[in-house]
Amino acid sequence: MTTASLLAQLNIKHPIIQGPMTGSDTPALAAAVSGAGALGMLGCGMRSPAAMAEAAEKVRAAAPGRPFGMNLFVLKTPSPDEATVKKALQRLAPLYAEFGLEPGVPAQWCEDFGAQFETLLSLAPPVASFTFGILSREQVERLHAAGSFVIGTATTVAEAEAWERVGADAVCASGMEAGGHRGTFLGDFHASMIGTLPLVSECAQRLGVPVIAAGGIMNGRAIAAAQSLGAAAVQMGTAFLACPESGIGPAYRNAMATASATDTRCTRIFSGRYARGIVNTMMEKLAEFEHDVPEYPVQNALTGALRRAAAAQGRADYLSLWAGQGVALARAIPATELVETLAREIRDAARG
Ligand SMILES: Cc1cc2nc3c(=O)[nH]c(=O)nc-3n(C[C@H](O)[C@H](O)[C@H](O)COP(=O)(O)O)c2cc1C
Structure with missing residues (x-):
């Protein structure tokens, strides 16, 4: 799928997703990013169902009518x-x-994933994304019925293909350069330390669904590079972490x-x-x-x-x-300015 059709499907202007960042993102950050025509996300891995609802409400109030996403850790409560x-x-x-x-x-060791998932269904954000594990086909179908676009995080081609098989609408291919937790859920961690370049290239070749490139992407040139590898969009965490929001x-x-x-x-x-x-x-x-x-x-x-x-x-x-x-x-600049700067840099890169 091309960038244009993904942008149309997500109703965003720029091929830029602010990576969910559990503990470090805020509704203000997500709303600023979504308001600027990219996709703001809320990392809800450690948000309780009540906190998820409150955060979603804040984004909806601050960026009315704009799409945004919510992200969960697929986890079993341990004993x-x-x-x-x-x-x-x-x-x-x-x-x-x-x-x-x-x-x-x-x-408690963690939030109860089942309760978080039911809350996600009831909040029905335009985008629902997941890391640390994989959903069943039935869970993906329930999200689709609620109206959410589903993104699965993969650190290997096998994980990306597994997400495609359960019906994900897009896969976030996360290279080893990325900040935060590795989403690896199949196989060995060390073998899954694949750089963004080969991971995105191979995923784009093998998958029928759009690939979102993540890991080490900090400016418009890198976004253009990811697009030239076949990515339909990028997900950036570290770049947005530096924003004052x-x-x-x-x-x-x-x-x-x-x-x-x-x-x-x-x-x-x-x-x-x-x-x-x-x-x-x-x-x-x-x-x-x-x-x-x-x-x-x-x-x-x-x-x-x-x-x-x-x-x-x-x-x-x-x-x-x-x-x-x-x-x-x-760059420690406001999120709206960062999105605008990145959009300009993508245009400049395209002009050569
Ligand atoms: C502080 C921080 C927290 C993060 N938390 C999450 C998270 O909760 N869920 C998730 O899927 N990814 C999480 N990530 C990964 C980002 O969403 C994004 O994919 C990653 O940062 C991209 O690589 P980059 O940091 O090189 O831009 C986190 C990253 C950072 C830096």
């Missing part, structure tokens, strides 16, 4: 054994102690402003699932446990209070500073 949790807490205790805190077991605090902003591509790594020490972020003290201190922390979402929940304490004190050393390899190219 970790006590010994695993105890070991993880012991390792985190010295870090918590620096804030005068003791680590504990949180009230995102939810990150000054410590995170400063870390982004001084980071270069060599400062990011993929780690599972924060959450139990590999994610790309800027190297900091917490990443270095826990590096020895890289292969021995509980799976997502358990480790994510166990480190949550520590990261919130660091954020409250404006400290970047104990935050998860998710950002992609393009971080040095991020």
Whole structure:
């Protein structure tokens, strides 16, 4: 499918999707992006059903009649054994102690995916996207019946084909350059660290549905490059994270402003699932446990209070500073201006 037909289907002007960013996006960011003719998204992985409804309402009020998307983590609520949790807490205790805190077991490991999914159906956003797993054909059909365009996230061609088989309308092909969590749900994480260039090229060759390129795309030239590989649109996270409308605090902003591509790594020490972020003290201190922390979402929940304490004190050393390899190219400008600039850059790139 071409860019033009995807834009018509999504009712947007520019082939640009603001990547959902759980914990860091805001309704104001999504509304500004959608209002500027691109597609704003809400990362709802950690939003409760009530918070999902509230966020969607805010976007609808701030960008009336404009399309927007909501994104969920496809997750099963875990039931970790006590010994695993105890070991993880012991390792985190010295870090918590620096804030005068003791680590504990949180009230819940994660939001209930079933409840989030039913809320999504009732909110019926124009776009519903998913990562960390895959839906059944029946779930996709229910979203279609509600009127949502369905996007599945893939880190390999096999994952992209699996999404096409269950009826997804488009696949977001996420290269290893991308900031935040890897969406890998089939096969080995390391084998799934495929760069945006080959991943998008092969997906575009093999799939019948449109491919949305994600990972390391920071300007209009990169958008044009992704289109020349066969992508119908792009999804950009790190670029929009730097906008003043995102939810990150000054410590995170400063870390982004001084980071270069060599400062990011993929780690599972924060959450139990590999994610790309800027190297900091917490990443270095826990590096020895890289292969021995509980799976997502358990480790994510166990480190949550520590990261919130660091954020409250404006400290970047104990935050998860998710950002992609393009971080040095991020521009700290309002989201409307960023969309307009990107649109101009795409036109310039097309002119040669
Ligand atoms: C802070 C942050 C949080 C993210 N959270 C989510 C999320 O909740 N769901 C999702 O599908 N992708 C998430 N991503 C991935 C982005 O939506 C996007 O695909 C990715 O950032 C693209 O790569 P880039 O950062 O190089 O632009 C996140 C990325 C970042 C940087």
